[in-house]
Amino acid sequence: xxxxxxxxxxDTNGVGPEILVKALAHPGPWEVCHxxxxxxxxxxxxxxxxxxxxxxxxxxxxIAEARMGGTFTPIMEGGLDAPVYDPGQLDPAAGxxxxxWVKLAVxxxxxxxxxxxxxxxxxKEGVHKAGYTFAGHTDLIADMCGTPDYRMCLFAGAMRVxxxxxxxxxxxxIELVQTDRVAASIRIGHDGLLRLRTPRKRxxxxxxxxxxxxxxxxxxxxxxxxxxxxxxxxxxxxxxxxPYPADTIFRRMQQGEFDLVVAMYHDQGxxxxxxxxxxxxxxxxxxxxIIRTSVDHGTAYDIAGxxxxxxxxxxxxxxxxxxxxxxxxxxx
Amino acid sequence: xxxxxxxxxxDTNGVGPEILVKALAHPGPWEVCHxxxxxxxxxxxxxxxxxxxxxxxxxxxxIAEARMGGTFTPIMEGGLDAPVYDPGQLDPAAGxxxxxWVKLAVxxxxxxxxxxxxxxxxxKEGVHKAGYTFAGHTDLIADMCGTPDYRMCLFAGAMRVxxxxxxxxxxxxIELVQTDRVAASIRIGHDGLLRLRTPRKRxxxxxxxxxxxxxxxxxxxxxxxxxxxxxxxxxxxxxxxxPYPADTIFRRMQQGEFDLVVAMYHDQGxxxxxxxxxxxxxxxxxxxxIIRTSVDHGTAYDIAGxxxxxxxxxxxxxxxxxxxxxxxxxxx
Numbered sequence: 001x002x003x004x005x006x007x008x009x010x011d012t013n014g015v016g017p018e019i020l021v022k023a024l025a026h027p028g029p030w031e032v033c034h035x036x037x038x039x040x041x042x043x044x045x046x047x048x049x050x051x052x053x054x055x056x057x058x059x060x061x062x063i064a065e066a067r068m069g070g071t072f073t074p075i076m077e078g079g080l081d082a083p084v085y086d087p088g089q090l091d092p093a094a095g096x097x098x099x100x101w102v103k104l105a106v107x108x109x110x111x112x113x114x115x116x117x118x119x120x121x122x123x124k125e126g127v128h129k130a131g132y133t134f135a136g137h138t139d140l141i142a143d144m145c146g147t148p149d150y151r152m153c154l155f156a157g158a159m160r161v162x163x164x165x166x167x168x169x170x171x172x173x174i175e176l177v178q179t180d181r182v183a184a185s186i187r188i189g190h191d192g193l194l195r196l197r198t199p200r201k202r203x204x205x206x207x208x209x210x211x212x213x214x215x216x217x218x219x220x221x222x223x224x225x226x227x228x229x230x231x232x233x234x235x236x237x238x239x240x241x242x243p244y245p246a247d248t249i250f251r252r253m254q255q256g257e258f259d260l261v262v263a264m265y266h267d268q269g270x271x272x273x274x275x276x277x278x279x280x281x282x283x284x285x286x287x288x289x290i291i292r293t294s295v296d297h298g299t300a301y302d303i304a305g306x307x308x309x310x311x312x313x314x315x316x317x318x319x320x321x322x323x324x325x326x327x328x329x330x331x332x
Numbered sequence: 333x334x335x336x337x338x339x340x341x342x343d344t345n346g347v348g349p350e351i352l353v354k355a356l357a358h359p360g361p362w363e364v365c366h367x368x369x370x371x372x373x374x375x376x377x378x379x380x381x382x383x384x385x386x387x388x389x390x391x392x393x394x395i396a397e398a399r400m401g402g403t404f405t406p407i408m409e410g411g412l413d414a415p416v417y418d419p420g421q422l423d424p425a426a427g428x429x430x431x432x433w434v435k436l437a438v439x440x441x442x443x444x445x446x447x448x449x450x451x452x453x454x455x456k457e458g459v460h461k462a463g464y465t466f467a468g469h470t471d472l473i474a475d476m477c478g479t480p481d482y483r484m485c486l487f488a489g490a491m492r493v494x495x496x497x498x499x500x501x502x503x504x505x506i507e508l509v510q511t512d513r514v515a516a517s518i519r520i521g522h523d524g525l526l527r528l529r530t531p532r533k534r535x536x537x538x539x540x541x542x543x544x545x546x547x548x549x550x551x552x553x554x555x556x557x558x559x560x561x562x563x564x565x566x567x568x569x570x571x572x573x574x575p576y577p578a579d580t581i582f583r584r585m586q587q588g589e590f591d592l593v594v595a596m597y598h599d600q601g602x603x604x605x606x607x608x609x610x611x612x613x614x615x616x617x618x619x620x621x622i623i624r625t626s627v628d629h630g631t632a633y634d635i636a637g638x639x640x641x642x643x644x645x646x647x648x649x650x651x652x653x654x655x656x657x658x659x660x661x662x663x664x
Contacts, residue, residue: 124546167543168550169541169550170541170542170551172550172551174502174506209502210598247602247603248606250607251606271578272603275583275586275607
C-alpha cells in the first residue's frame with residue numbers, strides 16, 4: 001500500500017505554494033505515495049493557474065478523503081483561513097497558518113493516521129511576529145515529538161550528512177562536540193541508513209580541526225572527544241571510522257567510500273552538500289519517531305510569485321519520505 | 333622574456349620527484365617559463381626512467397645555466413646530497429634537503445635572481461625530525477621574507493579563496509576573526525587579483541556562523557566583527573561584500589558572482605575548493621614579496637614510488653606562478 005504523506009504548504013507568501021503545484025504536476029509523487037496538502041485551497045488554486053497540469057484542489061476533511069487524490073489534489077485546511085495571497089510580503093497571519101499546519105501534520109503522524117510529512121519553507125520572522133518562540137521548523141517538530149536528541153540531516157542521493165549541531169553559533173557548535181553527543185549523532189545516522197535499507201552503512205566522521213588536528217598541533221578535540229565516540233560506536237557494531245579531515249571527507253563520500261558523513265557543525269555539512277547536491281538536496285530530521293523531510297531552501301521572498309522557484313528539492317523530499325515510509329511499512 | 337621559476341623537489345621520498353618528471357614531460361611548463369629544479373639530480377634521474385619524455389637532468393651551478401633548460405632539465409642541488417631514494421620512507425635527511433632547497437629558492441627569489449618559486453610537498457614529520465621547528469612550509473617561507481601578514485590561498489581557475497587563518501585549531505581560528513585581520517585578508521586577496529590582472533575583482537566575504545549569524549541569533553561575530561571589516565575595505569575602494577552564509581558563497585562564486593572569497597578558517601575554504609577544483613587546485617601564498625605557488629596535496633607516502641600520483645596540481649601551480657610573474661615583469 002502506498003504511504004500517505006502530508007505536504008505542508010509553509011508560508012503562503014513564500015515559494016511554498018508554487019513549488020507545491022509544480023511538484024504535484026509531475027506523475028512521480030502520485031506514483032510513490034498518496035500525497036495531500038495541508039494548507040490553503042484558495043492559495044493553491046491561485047498559483048495553479050500557472051501550472052494547469054497540477055490536479056485541482058479539493059478540500060478534504062478526513063484521512064479517508066486525503067487518500068483519494070490523483071484526479072484532484074486533496075487539501076486539508078485544518079479550519080484555518082490563509083491571508084490574501086501576497087507573494088514576498090511578510091505577514092504574521094501567514095506565519096501563524098504555516099505553524100498550525102505543521103502542528104496538524106505532526107499530530108496526524110504521531111497518531112499514525114499518516115505515514116509521514118514533507119514540509120515547505122516557513123519564514124522565521126513571520127513566525128516570530130505571529131507570537132511563536134521556537135528556534136526553527138525542526139525544533140518545533142522535535143518538541144512536539146518530545147524528542148530532545150534529534151539531528152538535522154541533508155540527503156542527496158547517496159550523499160548523506162548528519163549534523164552534530166545545527167542552528168547555533170560556531171562557538172556553541174564547538175562546545176557541543178562532546179563524546180556522548182557525537183556518538184548519538186553516529187547512532188542516529190546509522191538508524192537512518194537502516195531505515196533507508198541502504199546496502200552498505202559505512203559512516204565517516206568529520207574532524208573538527210584542520211587536518212583532523214594534526215596529532216594535537218591544531219586542537220585536541222579530534223583525538224580526545226571525537227575519536228572515543230567513534231570507538232564507542234564501533235564497539236556497538238556500527239561501521240564507522242574517523243575523525244577524518246573535513247576538507248576531503250565529502251569527496252571521499254562522493255567517490256563511494258562512505259554512505260553517510262557525520263559533520264560537527266552546520267556549515268561543515270551544508271557547504272559541501274550544497275555544491276554536490278545542487279538543487280536536489282533534502283533536509284531530513286532523524287532521531288524523531290515520525291518521518292519528516294523538507295526542502296533544503298527557505299521562503300525566498302525575493303522570487304516568490306514569479307514562478308522562478310524550482311520544485312526539484314520538494315520532489316526529492318517527497319520521494320525520500322515515501323522511501324522511508326515504505327521501509328517502515330514493510331517492517332511494521 | 334619568459335620568467336625563471338625554481339621548482340623545489342620537496343621530500344625526495346614523497347611524490348615530489350614523480351610529479352616533477354611527469355609535469356616537465358609536458359610542453360606547457362617550458363612554454364610559459366624557464367623552469368629549473370632545486371633538488372636532487374640522481375633522484376630525478378631515477379624517477380625519470382618511468383617518464384622518458386621528460387628532459388634529462390643536468391646539474392647547474394648558476395642562474396645563467398638554470399635558464400638554459402629545454403633539451404635538458406636544469407637541476408640546482410645547492411651542494412646537498414639527497415639520501416638514497418626510498419619512496420614512502422620517513423627520512424630526516426630527506427626532510428633536511430627539502431627545507432634547505434626551499435631556503436635556497438626563497439633566497440634567490442628575494443634577491444630577484446629568479447621570478448618565483450613553485451614548491452613540491454615536504455613531510456612535516458621528517459622536517460621536525462631533522463631538527464626544524466617551524467609550523468609549515470608556508471610559515472618558513474613567510475618567515476624568511478620577514479612578512480607576518482601572509483595568507484594561505486587556494487586558486488583553481490576562476491575559483492579563488494583567501495583564508496583568514498589556516499593551520500590553527502577551530503577555536504583559535506575563531507579568535508583570529510578580528511576586524512583588522514579580516515580587513516587585511518580582504519586587502520591581500522584584492523592585491524592578488526590585481527597581480528593576476530583579473531578583469532573583475534569582486535570579493536565575497538564568508539560568514540563565521542551559520543546563516544551569517546541570522547541577525548545575531550547564532551553568534552554576533554558576523555555583524556560585529558566581519559561586517560565592519562567589509563565596510564572598511566569598501567571605503568578603501570575594494571569591491572567587497574558580505575558576510576554571506578558560508579554554505580552558499582562558493583556556489584555563488586562558481587556561478588560567477590565573485591572572483592574571490594575570503595574564508596574565515598581553513599576547512600571553510602578547503603572543503604568546497606577541493607570539491608570544485610578536483611585535482612587542479614593550487615596553493616598560493618599571498619602577502620609575501622615574492623611569488624610562491626605550491627601543489628595543494630602532501631607527500632602521499634602511501635602511493636609514493638608507484639607512479640600513481642597525478643601532476644595536474646603541479647602543472648597548475650607552475651602555470652599560475654608564470655602568470656603572476658609575467659604580470660609582475662610587465663609592471664617592473
